[in-house]
Structure formats: C-alpha cells, structure tokens
Amino acid sequence: MRIANLAGRIALLTGDGAVPVATGGFDPDPAALFDQWDALLRWSADVDPARAVPYKESDLRAPVPAPGQIFAVALNYRPHTAEAGYEEPAEPLVFTKFPTCLTGAYTTIDLPPGHVDWELEAVAVIGRDAHRVPQENGWDPVVALTVGQDLSERITQLAGRPAQFSLGKSFPGFGPVGPALVGTGALAGRDDLELTCELNGDVVQHDRTSNMIFPIPRLVAHLSAICPLRPGDLIFTGTPAGVGNRRTPQRFIGPGDTLVSRIEGLGEMRHTFRSAP
Template identity: 75%
Template sequence: MRIANLAGRLVLLTADGRAADVAAVSGGRFAADPDRLFDQWDDLLEWSASLDPAAARPYDEADLLTPVPNPRQVFAIALNYRPHTAEAGYAEPAEPLVFTKFPSCLTGPAITIGLPEGNVDWELEMVAVVGRTAYRVPVENGWDPVVALSVGQDLSERIVQLAGRPPQFSLGKSFPGFGPVGPALVSLDEVADRDDLELTCELSDMVVQHDRTSNMIFPVPRLVAFLSAICPLFPGDLIFTGTPAGVGNRRTPQRFLAPGDVLVSRIEGLGEMRHTFRAASGASAHR
C-alpha cells in the first residue's frame, strides 16, 4: 500500500501514477481524514489489496501534502552513517544521537520552499513511520511498531543549528518547510528489503549523496528499541533515521541551497520528492 495525503484527503497511489480516493472508493468505510489513518491502518492495508485500478484518477503532484500532518513526536538521528560521521569530524557514536524536528516544519513532497537567511543545507533521510503504540521494545522486535517507510529531507539552517553551546539543533532544523516527507507512506509488505535500500540525493542534476540504508550505524530496530526505552512511541510518530555523507557544509568549498535550486530526494522502492527553492519573503512553506 502506498498511501498519501492529496489536498487533505487520504488516497492510494497506483503504480501507473494515479490516485484513488480512499473514502469515496470504499463507500465511506474508511475516513478521508489523514489524521485518522492509523486508527484504520490494518483494515485499510487488507482492503487496499483488492483495489480496482479503474477507480484511480490522474492527480497533480503539487497537491500532495505531508502524509502524516500532525505526528505527536518527530525524532531525528544525527551521525548515523559512518562516512557522514567521518566527514563531520566525529568519532562513531556508541549510542544513537537524538534530536527533534518540530512538527510545524513538515511539508509535502513537491512544493517550493522559502529559504530563510543563512546557510540552508540538505540531508536526505529514510523516515520510519510508527503505526502502533510501543514502549520498551526489545531490539529483536524493533520493526514491529513500524508500519511504513517514506522519503524525508532534514533541511538544516546551519548558522542557527550550530549557534551556542550546546548547539540549537532542533531550531535550526525546524523552519517552515524544513521537514519534507513523501510522496507516500509505503507499507513494509511493498518494500523488497527494508534493511537495505539505495538513497540518492541530487542538487540541480548533480548527485550529492548516495548510499544504502544497510550502512546505518544504528538500523531501524536499534533506533526503535533505544527511543522506546525512554519515550512511548505513538501511531503517526516519525523517525528521521539519519543522512549519508555529502552534505553541503562539509564540502570544499561549502555549498548551500540557493533560490532556483532543485533538490531531488530518492529512495529505492519508496519514491521521489522534488523541491524548488526561493528566497523567503515573509511567506512560509505550506504544510
């Protein structure tokens, strides 16, 4: 199942690039509200297997919104790929390094994002989507609360992020539009190998990041076990699982996002996001 938020309504995306409105096609069996998604996840997953492709219609990608509009918690992991840890000049962490992105930064997979003043950087990440309440999950069961994966970008304004001692990670990564997720939530049954997916990030047609999720220092089960040992996890929580090497502030010379840039974020089996950037003029990116 590839489920998305199209102009505020739940839809299933088909392989041929169309969308089926869940509430309409199911005759009202399922709610159209994306905030109701995880209340009906298991039944919806079963029902989606019988969807008639003829029920799907063409759609405008610009109408896709963030698939989970109002998560209770958005976790993010720093330094979770060895080459990125090395390029940042740090030793490999012994435990996951956790910060948060505030939910107001979440946005859709195909919008134009306003750039605040400063140095805005890209960070392609796989996002693990929690679908079941979980607390103190053992690592061997770490995949159990996760129902889907998606593509994410942990956009970061480096001046705010690195200001102060300790740095302001969460603020620097939570400007409006700094948490793109999409284009859909892909249920795990559609993912060929959930532990080994190719990630590719392109900036204006140049590949800037390329790796595989199998190279994470802390794979998804370890992250779920670590987080849930402290915080209960709730349906709809998002875990940005870390970024590979190739970010702009570690390049020589440094390279940051500029008006007119096009950023393509792609993960094998999960889809692709495409964002254009403009100078912020007081307006915020739309959720």
C-alpha cells in the same frame, strides 16, 4: 500499499493515479489513518488499478501532517560521521524537529538567511503504540517508510553551546516528507534501500540504508526505552555523507535551486527554493 495525503484526504496511489479511500468506506481524514491502517492494508490488496484517477503532484501534502513526536538521528552513517570529524557514536544521537516544519513532496520552500543544507533520510513511521520494545521486535511498530529531508540552516543549528539543532532544522518547510507512506510489508529489502540526493542535477548524496550505524530496529528500541511511541510519530533515521557544509568549498542551497530526494521503493520528492519574502 502506498498511502498519500492528497489535498487533505487519504488516497491510495496506484501507478499514475489515486483511489480515494472514501470509495472503500474509510474515513479520509489523515488524523484517522492509523486507526484504520490494518483494514486499509486488506482493502488495498484488492483495489482495481483501473479505478485510479489522475492527481496533481502539488496536491501531495505531508502524509502524516500532525505527528505527536518527530525524532531525528545524527551521525548514523559512518562516512557522514567521518566527514563531520567525529568518532562513531556508541549510542544513537537524538534530536527533534518541530511539526510545523513539515511540508509535502513537491513544494517551493522559502530560504531563511544563512546557510541551508540538504540531508536526505529514510523516515520510519510508527503505526502502533510502542514502549520498551526489544531490538529483535523493533520493526513491529513501524508500519511504513517514506522519504524525508532534514533541511538545516547551519548558522542557527550550530550557534551556542550546546548547539541549537532543533531550531536550525525546523524553519517552515524544513521537514519535507513523502510522496507517500509505503507499507513495510511491501518492501522485501526494507533494510537495504538505495538513497540518492541531487542538487540541480548533481548527485550530492548516494548510499544504502544498510550502512546505517544503528538500523531502524535499534533506533526503535533505543527511543521506546525512554519515550512511549504513538501512532503517527516519525523517526528521521540519519543522513549519508555528502552534505554541503562538509564540502570543500562548502555548498548550500540557493534561490532557484532544485533538490531531488529519491529512495528505492519509496519514491521521489522534488523541491524548489526561493528567498523568504
């Protein structure tokens, strides 16, 4: 099941078109998505693709527009940990992104002053209440995965002691998510998905989610041991090697650049950038 937020209304993406869930008698408000999730799964299995109608990519908004919590994980791929100059962490390193940074899969993002960097990530979507979940059941509350970018303005992020990760990663548009939520039951290889990030056609990141230091079940267990997880919460699961501030010379996103973010089985996002007005 591929569920999207089309101009503020839930729709099922099928091939090159979309089927509004309202045609199946469901509430189209994204705020009602997880209350209906299991019923939507059953309904989607029998939807005729011929009912789909064309849609505009620009109408694809963040599929979860108002999560209660956004967790993000630092240094969760060994090559990225090495390029950043750190030792492999013994426990997940967690920070937050603020919900106002979210945007859709095909938008133009304003660049604040500074050094804006890319970080392609698989995003786990919590669909059920979860607290103190054992690792062996860590997939249970995760109902979907999607593509995410943890865009980062490095000067703000690294200013001060301690550093300001959450602020540097939460400018408007710095949390692109989409294009749709893909139900985990539809992903035979959910633990081993290919990730590819391109800047102006150059591949800048390429890895597989199987190379995470802490896979998704471990992250769910770790987070839920402390924070009760709620439907709609997002977990940005970490980025592979290849970020701009660890290159020689450094490379950052500039006005007019195009960033493509692709994860096997989950889809592709494409963003352009301009100087902030």
